[in-house]
Amino acid sequence: MTNQEIQSIKQRFGIIGNAPALNYAIQVAAQVAPTDMTVLITGESGSGKESFSKIIHALSPRKHGQFIAINCGAIPEGTIDSELFGHEKGAFTGANEARKGYFEVTDGGTIFLDEIAEMPLGTQARLLRVLENGEFIRVGSSKVQKTDVRVVAATNVNLLDRVQAGKFREDLYYRLNTVPITVPPLRDRGDDIYLLFRKFTADFSEKHRVKPISLTPDAVRLLTRFRFPGNIRQLKNLAEQISVLEMEREVDGARLTTYLPTAQTSLLPALLPGHGAGGDFGSYSERDILYRLLFDMRRDMTDLKKVVLELATGNRPAPAETQELLRQNSHLFNNLGEASPYPPTDGQPEPNGYYLPGGPAAPLRVDMASAGYADDDDSDQTEDISHETEEETLSLDAIEKEMIMKALKKHHNKRKYAAQDLGISERTLYRKLKQYDLESA
Secondary structure, eight states, rough: OOOHHHHHHHHTTOOOOOOHHHHHHHHHHHTTTTTTEEEEEETTSSSSSHHHHHHHHHSTTTTTTTTEEEEGSSOOOOHHHHHHHHOOOTTSSOOSSBOEEEEEEEETSSEEEEGGGGOHHHHHHHHHHHHHSSSEOBTTTEEEEEEEOOEEEEEESOOOHHHHTTSHHHHHHHHHEEEEEEEOOOGSSHEEEEEEEHHHHHHHHHTTTTOOEEHHHHHHHHHHHHHTTTHHHHHHHHHHHHHOOOOOSEOOOOHHHTTTTTGGSSSSOOTTBOOOSSSSOOTTTTHHHHHHHHHHHHHHHHHHHHHHHHHTTTTOOOOOOHHHHHHHHHEEEEEEEOOOOSSSSSSSSOOTTTOOSSSTHHHHHHHHHHOOGGGHHHHHHHHHHHHHHHHHHHHHHHHHHHHHHHHHTTTTTTTHHHHHHHHHHHHHHHHOOOOTTTTTT
């Protein structure tokens, strides 16, 4: 499918954005639409899953048939069978007349089952029969009826986890997941966040005949870095809230901060495609960022070990602040039955070997036997620490090299697009290629 065809679909269904993941999801929806295959749309709440079900219906041969969207989580468990498959008169208390269900009403059309994970197990068995044989039975009836309905399902949870927990039928999962479509969350769509914000504020200003809100550059950066756990729905609410409450129509970063809920902000940075932090993180995933943070922490621990070892061996003088602090708290060591490393009288060693010479910048001396070190092991300690530091550095380099190779492979060795995907400049990429001997790639 060409880019022009994708843009045409976006204009027809009012989809804003140019994120690669969004374009790919639209392409899959358009390709599967002419078939009768069952589609499972996954994505976070508020990411726009229903729009894809409408694309599938409108581009299919069933476009002249009826389209119904059902939220399975909003229907009580006791009535969902009746809602979907209908019931006969007298089937239960309050059933004063026979009623057609959604699968009967939408015969020849498309039914969109949102929040499919919330469907009760009993109803799941009925749905599986419809998908397998096109058959259903009304509640309170024994007559088998036929229907020709295309099912598009959606969920914001991991159905495989539900399967393992015994809350979702495994056979139904594989029957629904014939063609999967993943709708990206708003935080992974980069500049689309600002485009959608402008669209919502423009719609609001046109509706209420007011001047639209504009953002300063620092406010735009703040907006695109916010994680938006509520996705498009939350962004629209934010745009309308600012449009109503702000007297000044230009909003800067400091003012925008007052509208962003800090409780919903992740502790990890949201590095977006093309909006890297300027370093080597680029657009890495949260897992990759965690790995690098852990490696940095281990490197800091290694440096701390080296400092402690140098202090213990007398190769590094203790800071004056540390000497004074320990001297002031020498009574704590005495209370514990231990000698203070900084006794009140200068130059007088304690029985266990701790002493402080008279000068304020004198090195800390420690009895190596009491400290658990042997003189002939000093070189081994230093060697082990150096080796550990080198090994961790190599591990970080390996991760970085692997990500560069993946980006090059993904974009067929086109370095310009690989650099954009990594969130770094082409100059930085060329330097990294030379560093890791990947120039032939």
